[in-house]
Amino acid sequence: MAKINTAGVDTERVKERLDEHKTKMKLSLKACAHCTLCAESCFLYMARDKDPKYTPSYKFLNSIGLLYKKKGMVDKVTLGEIRDNVWERCALCTRCYCPLGINIPEMIALARSICREQGVYPRFDRE
Amino acid sequence: METSALFDFIRGPLAWISFIVFFLGLIFQFYRFFNLTKKNPHVIYNPRPRKKITGGSVQDFIKRASLSVFGVNPVMVIVTTVFHLCLIIAPVFLLAHNMLLKNAIGISLFSFSESFVDTLTVIFLFCGLFFLLRRILVARVRAITDWNDYFILFLATAPFITGYLAYHQTFADHYRLVISLHILAGELMLMAVPFTKFVHMVFFFVFRFVIESEYSLGKGDRTW
Numbered sequence: 001m002a003k004i005n006t007a008g009v010d011t012e013r014v015k016e017r018l019d020e021h022k023t024k025m026k027l028s029l030k031a032c033a034h035c036t037l038c039a040e041s042c043f044l045y046m047a048r049d050k051d052p053k054y055t056p057s058y059k060f061l062n063s064i065g066l067l068y069k070k071k072g073m074v075d076k077v078t079l080g081e082i083r084d085n086v087w088e089r090c091a092l093c094t095r096c097y098c099p100l101g102i103n104i105p106e107m108i109a110l111a112r113s114i115c116r117e118q119g120v121y122p123r124f125d126r127e
Numbered sequence: 128m129e130t131s132a133l134f135d136f137i138r139g140p141l142a143w144i145s146f147i148v149f150f151l152g153l154i155f156q157f158y159r160f161f162n163l164t165k166k167n168p169h170v171i172y173n174p175r176p177r178k179k180i181t182g183g184s185v186q187d188f189i190k191r192a193s194l195s196v197f198g199v200n201p202v203m204v205i206v207t208t209v210f211h212l213c214l215i216i217a218p219v220f221l222l223a224h225n226m227l228l229k230n231a232i233g234i235s236l237f238s239f240s241e242s243f244v245d246t247l248t249v250i251f252l253f254c255g256l257f258f259l260l261r262r263i264l265v266a267r268v269r270a271i272t273d274w275n276d277y278f279i280l281f282l283a284t285a286p287f288i289t290g291y292l293a294y295h296q297t298f299a300d301h302y303r304l305v306i307s308l309h310i311l312a313g314e315l316m317l318m319a320v321p322f323t324k325f326v327h328m329v330f331f332f333v334f335r336f337v338i339e340s341e342y343s344l345g346k347g348d349r350t351w
Binding site: 050102 | 163196330333340343
């Protein structure tokens, strides 16, 4: 397996943050049945021609789910991809509806917080 | 281990082990959930005032339903509801299972006719096929599908496929093998419930009824 270049990422801190919310995160990831019934509750999904990348569960699984799966051992590129999922594709309007009751916005907010700590966030003044 | 000894193990001790793992696993998950949450000391979040479900006209009910997930995805909601109802009703109220229960512990539940449960099994399998096709064909579902989703679907449908084959004696010459696979598939599914994605069976109720949220179906008086 190729070694991940974690330069510039405080992986210990990411892991620490994940551990703080480990049980709830694990339960939420496990409870997600990958049904995508949450899709239409996202106004961005509807506005972006039903692009699967805007499905709330996609954003949830490809942000906090990815961080959890990799146990915090992520590189800057991965954090950049997570940034796209939690900022560019999510307005955190908290209107997403999960039939199983998973608190998707809270998970997205956690991913945002972890990214922000690692210096990965939208720079509206530069971009 | 000889074949008959293996058969005896599958229908004997392993059945008890699977029931114990299933029930203890569920208790553990409930305990973990209540440990993680606390009674909400004050109302932080006031959900939208609820309208009474009963007493409304049919038009009101249809209007409410059309505004819910049912109105957005009616086919999926109907299929998933039927799937889950069959998943519970068919095995629990099957005459053969209840006879085994009576032999084992002396009590049994009400049983539906075998032909009715057979119909439920076929309906269940068609619903499973719908899920499989949806996973393969619908882009947004495919985007978040991994091998585990197929495995879980297989694990859920395997007891029903083998049960159907055993009941109809499709492979009459190998009946013992088919019934062994059926028992084994059922036991594996039971043991998997508390520790795999099947756990949504529990969390649907605790998340939707116990945790406070805008979409809470119950009191929602606990918080993380």
